[in-house]
Amino acid sequence: ARVLVTGANGYIAAWLCRGHLEQGDYVIGTVRSVGKGAYLKKLFASYGNKFEVVVVEDITKPGAFDEAVKGVDAVQHTASPVRLDARTANELVDPAVRGTLGVLESAKNFGKSIRRVVILSSGAAVVQPAKDHTVFDESSWNDAAVEELKQKGDAASPLTLYRASKVLAERSAWEFMESNKGLVSWDIVAVNPPFVRLPPIHEVHSLLELNASMEMMYKMLNDTQSDAEALSRFSGWYVDVRDIAAALSQFARAPDVGGQRFIVAAGPLFWQDIVDAANETDPTIPVKGVPGATKGKPPGYTFSTSRAARVLGMQSYRSLETTVKDSLDYFKTFPAST
């Protein structure tokens, strides 16, 4: 099959491109500049002409994906800002929403051979963080983030801005499908992963350039100024980047899954669990937190992951220990001062 991956140079997307290439697919990856494509061309050189780069400078421009969607069978839309330093809502919401709608609009007008569009949404579009000990499933929406954005505007926290951007982008995709019923030859699937971790294969020059989710992990293990007890308060869920890439490529071709969202998550954790697992592998890790404090503690919230398991049969995801160990190995590939 021919698969279009938007934001191909991203952390998850690079793994996703590799997954499709390994399955024998042709991959067309969009990036924002020629330079960003060069690294990928090198990374995937062994697949020959099966990997192609297309430059889409501005995903918010109408018709930006018109050329890119031609002749492809499936689209993986991953391009969206993942930043915790945004100062205005529009830095995140605009590209998230208009990028998503732009891909769908181009697919509608020029994607004659497309059968499936996979939208990489997020657990952030599902979970309402204030609701403790709740089970979240595919009917859950983080409307609280959108509400907060409405009330506070740019003064909302960067995390709220990110969460709202993911809710608004995914909702806009479902609304697009509703208002284009019968007008498109393809369906959509939304995939909602929690924090994705593990060694990147995309271009990273230094530890200062890590993508947001890996940067968070690096700081968690190295920032000795942080509050040791807070590590036992923050909880979330995780999934290994290789597992999410595998799930996304399965969703690109699985029959009978169109029109649904899927939570794909490996398990719950407290930040302290990451710190403990890291110290077990490498006792020289500077941050210790309160060792063992969260062992056996019930998670802050629960994801229902049975829908994805039913469809994909993905019952066993990589363990936290594997994820943490491989991440430590990755961090060691950089000189400490960078």
Ligand code: NDP
């Ligand atoms: P990265 O930051 O590594 O990748 C983001 C990609 O989106 C890059 O290709 C980036 O291009 C592109 N992008 C960002 N902003 C814009 C913009 N304004 N216009 C055009 N392209 C843009 O992040 P991840 O790989 O972690 O995230 C990929 C997707 O997965 C996102 O949709 C994210 O919301 C979702 N996700 C990620 C999770 C995680 O823990 N990592 C968890 C759940 C969901 P460029 O390099 O040019 O900026």
